[in-house]
């Protein structure tokens with residue numbers, strides 16, 4: 001049997017695309033392996049949102065050249081990076097032995113492209129720069145048995161000035177609500193308990209006929225068997241009252257809400273084209289907390305955006321002090337070719353960016369333990385994921401606010417929703433008892 005490996009970089013949307021790639025590849029008779037040496041097909045599903053993942057990618061492709069010479073391994077590169085002209089040119093110039101280059105809008109043609117390579121030994125370049133259609137019905141090989149991600153919309157219209165996504169993923173296209181709900185019903189019938197709705201900007205989901213994200217939340221929560229509903233990422237500007245009400249009225253919706261801040265300075269937010277101010281963001285968080293008292297937040301923050309002054313950065317720290325984030329994904333601003341921010345003057349020196357990053361991290365770390373304390377003695381509902389990596393007698397799961405919880409228990413609890421009392425806090429996990 002031919003063997004394959006899909007290497008995924010980047011976000012949950014890419015992971016979900018990789019599950020579809022794996023589904024298509026297995027349908028064509030390949031079996032998954034972790035060992036590059038025995039691969040007949042290697043697919044890179046790339047990301048270009050931050051940093052130079054390029055070096056890593058091209059290093060790996062260089063490594064594969066020998067294996068290809070020995071085995072005739074087919075090499076395919078797809079995802080966000082290949083949508084960029086300079087990457088296409090680099091592959092053409094230095095990595096001509098790559099068999100297939102596909103983009104974000106041609107994922108659905110993967111089987112066709114692979115078949116032509118197998119039969120005709122052709123090199124295929126299949127990247128198009130349009131807003132690809134929403135394609136339904138691709139086979140999918142899910143990486144988890146109890147939790148599943150479901151993409152509800154593709155692309156982004158926001159053009160935050162630092163972000164490459166709108167250029168490589170195109171404009172917003174929502175899936176039909178019937179297709180989304182049918183997919184989730186099928187997942188529930190197959191024993192899935194937790195669903196994460198995915199999109200670059202989930203709360204601008206548009207199902208037509210005034211069917212909005214909040215309507216979708218109600219309908220997903222009605223599906224029997226689904227116990228936990230999460231969604232990423234919403235945009236603060238689209239966090240309308242109907243969405244808050246939907247969360248409040250549906251207990252299945254996770255009480256940790258991702259609310260990307262990016263910067264706490266209204267001045268920088270304007271330059272980022274985020275369409276909200278520091279005050280509006282704080283007000284929104286306050287309103288949500290008032291409506292749903294057990295709600296907590298996670299966020300994304302970028303430090304060192306062009307022209308960010310010490311005072312701007314202090315505003316970011318101020319928001320972090322005011323909102324006790326449960327989790328912060330921190331990023332150092334990284335220049336992306338083709339974006340507005342890349343052309344801005346006054347780019348921040350690397351050293352200052354790193355210093356600010358460290359300062360934010362110190363503040364965040366000091367808050368983690370303080371935040372964790374509030375769980376001690378509480379009884380948490382969790383979906384049991386599996387056994388702990390370090391100890392086979394211990395089980396792990398995540399509670400409603402996505403905290404990792406470790407506890408003793410028998411393996412037949414895996415996949416079940418149970419209650420655990422929290423006894424100890426450790427920085428990155430909580431310990432509990434059934």
Ligand code: 5AD
Nearest residue numbers: 049162163260300302331332333334
């Ligand atoms: N530099 C640093 N971080 C970025 N992000 C997006 N683009 C950039 C960039 N150019 C971050 C944002 C976004 C998350 C997915 O990645 O915080 O919310």
Ligand code: SF4
Nearest residue numbers: 156158159160163165
């Ligand atoms: Fe990028 Fe902004 Fe769109 Fe998110 S909302 S994908 S940060 S442009």
